[in-house]
Amino acid sequence: MRREPSSSRGVSRGFEDQCITLRIEAVLPLRTMSKTAKSSRKYRQIAASIAEIGLVEPPVVARNPDAADTWLLLDGHMRIEVLKDSGAQEVECLISTDDEAFTYNRQISRLAPIQEHKMILKAIERGVPEERIAAALDLSPRSIMRKARLLDGICEEAVAILKDKPCTAAVFDTLRKMKTLRQIESAELLVNANNFSVAYANAILAGTPQAQLVEASKPKKVKGITPEAMARMERELTRLQEGIASIQDTYGQDHLQLTVIKGYVGKLVGNARVTRYLAQNHADFLSEFQTITEVTAGETAHTD
Structure with missing residues (x-):
């Protein structure tokens, strides 16, 4: 029996199996460092981490x-600069099979505050002194303890919703003032609006009914907002939540229908005879149909 050729020859690897030690002078940066880079907090944190515990994440290079005898530096420009400044001559690197820096960096997922909290907590549980963690991250011991207590008073459901979101400690301070169910609702509001600012979290707090606060008997106070404005925000936020809930109930079906409609209209516009007829008799319809076919998936799909 004749064997059909496989449509796929397997998954290609993104990196070579082994790291390699290279001379730093043989590693060629793909971008220049800005004049202010070495005075930035990020640079100081990397320098402190390398000085305290060594290079944790190897730079990524590709064969030139x-x-x-040279290598293209895809990721790790600050790490390389820190090593140069410290007098290092060699560096262990991870070898990428793709020499395009954009493709590599597009896949990077930056550490969210909750993930950082868990990392610090795990280090403390393993017996790493808080002072050493602080030195490695270029932070004060007090900041380390605050990050370790980031989720105190925050329910597990809200943590799961915000686990990979860029919420600052001040946002969690605001959520901590709310009862469990309200924390969950607030986390969903933050995600639906794709707004994780302290100002928005405080607006949600201002619109939270008194009974849903941890200290229900204590009048809530939000700087710059009068009691009358807070009462109005409570009513508006309630209506907003109801509106979001009704949209979520029908979103999947509506999006499917719009996708089908777009495909159908696209076929119509792709027919030369139909296009010619519309251009001669209903030019305004043709313009609208073409606009529909040009809508991208990103514009029609819901984004977090």
Whole structure:
């Protein structure tokens, strides 16, 4: 029996199996460092981390097709600069099979505050002194303890919703003033609005009914907002939540229908005879149909 050729030859690897130690001078940066980079907090944190515990994440390089004895630096420009400043001559690197820096960096997921909290908590549980963690992250011991207590008073459901979101400690301070169910509702509001600012969290707090606060008997106070404005915000926020709930109930079906409609209209506009007829008799319809076909999936789909 004749075997059909496979449509796929397997998944290609993004990196070579082994790291390699390279001379730093043979690693060629793909972008120049800004004049202010070395005075930035990020640079100081990387320098402190390398000085305290060494290089944790190896820079990523690709083979240079134009010169066999040099390598293209895809990720780790600040790490390389810190090593140069410290007098290092060599660095262990991870070898990428793709030499396009954009493709690599697009896949990077930055550490969210909750993930950072869990990392710090795990280090403390393993017996790493708080002072050493602080030195590695270029933070004060007090900041480390605050990050370790980031989720105190926050329910598990809200944590799950915000686990990979860029919420600052001040946002969690605001959520901590709310009861469990309200924390969950507030976390969903933050995600639905794709707004994780302290100002928005405080607006949600201002619109939270007194009975849903941890200290229900204590009048809530939000700087710059009068009691009358807070009462109005409570009513408006309630209506907003009801509206969001009704939209979520029908979103999937509505999006499917719109996708089908777009496909159908696209076929109509792709027919030369139909397009010619519309251009001659209903030019305004043709313009609208073409606009519909040009709508991208990103514009029709809900984004977090």
